[in-house]
Amino acid sequence: MKRITSILFAVLLITSCNTAQNKTTEQKSNTTKVMDNLKTTAKKAQQAFFGDYDAEGVKRYFKTDYIQHNPHVPTGIEPVLGFLPVLEKAQTTYTTHRILQDGDFIIFHNSYDNAEAFGAKEVVTFDVWRMEDGQVAEHWDNITPKATQTASGRSQVDGPTQITDLDKTASNKTIVSNFVNDVLFGKAPEKITDYISTEQYDQHNPLVKDGLAGLTEAIAYLTSQNDMFIYKKTHKVLGEGNFVLTMSEGEWHGKPHAFYDLFRLENDKIVEHWDVIEEIPSEMAHNNGKF
Template identity: 75%
Template structure:
């Protein structure tokens, strides 16, 4: 009888230890994964620096996957074109400033200005760069680029404004608000709902052609409509965000040509209170077959 009790207790002890070890392993793996995810912003910044500050081929090999997928219409896919681009950037002394960096899971979003950037389309350009990270490296890249505008309708630049990330616990809710805004207002399904999404008290505008506030937005819409040249949003490809910032990547038409619309929104108290954007024409022919989105 005593022997049986000892066996039972031994089995119980073994099972308990095994369970504890299993839980510890799961917890350890989870912490490693969370730590790795938290580090992706740092890796993205180091990759950006290797490209546009150090012009380092070793840095590119360290931070970019060999089968790097490119969606910039003018750059072939793969790591080789990235390496081949370095001498051009170095000769021009192309540099950058990151104004905002956000993370949504494996995606890193950078709101950048590029200087001496003729190779990117102008002396000074503004861009959104979106990277999909894989195993601690940049594996895929999307961007939208436009030239810097010195005088804007609102008096704000294309990149200034709030940078602090807050309300991280509201990321999913804010993404849903912006998604509904795009569908209802920008897609024109229910434009009368605009005040459900955009604050009537505070709306800072960074699009160069639009003034602050809902009145400024209404004025711009009225003018573009009178010219039969209103932005025509047709497809929403991605909604990415962190806390009070949400980026949408959409496809449509403007000026009679296919366009990519990247819109960054800042939210406060469940309303959109600030907006930045980059609009770029989608060329008929690209340097790869990956598409713009």
């Protein structure tokens, strides 16, 4: 009798474990589906706006009370709709190089052609959208003209695109947050090698060469010119797996600037960096602020 009871208990224990495992697997699968669906919706919204110049598509994918943080565009959906004829006339096109998701936030690393409406024929941007009820509810961006030459020989958008290490998203965001606080804010710059790999640091900022040596050289030069980037506040740290984006404000050239920095990590070290830096104007087309 004891033997039968033991066998029954073992069967029940295995069944319970399998059920729990199946539920966990199902939950992970459902989470992945939701994330994929949100990215797909964001892609459709982007295509409706920048690809098809489609007013009905914009109305479908953008909320009526859409909140705008681009300094030059009024808030709400109407300015978005009013912008469509301008984009269509210029035949503005986009290329998405990376798309990341952090909860309800979708991050696009884009380049645009025929983009005079954004300040130059070719521009590079980070666009961050907050999604709500399957629509775009809020938008932040940073825009810069595309550079024809760079110190590293890399472009502002090339490099790896594959998202890996999803289980390390939180820890990678912590590493980058600590790097920003210690190094970019100047609280403990001597810790730089705690965060950036001494073996590989691929640089996409047009003015900075590869490697720690390139970064050190750029910092020394800017400091000698009394023109070093000054980071004052980080508003958002968003990431997915091996990619982490920080959205910060500070000063450069003695003027307020927004700094969007994208980092790629491997084995708990920063190994690659892209950025877009944009001056923050004193007057904006809305009261929402840049951040």
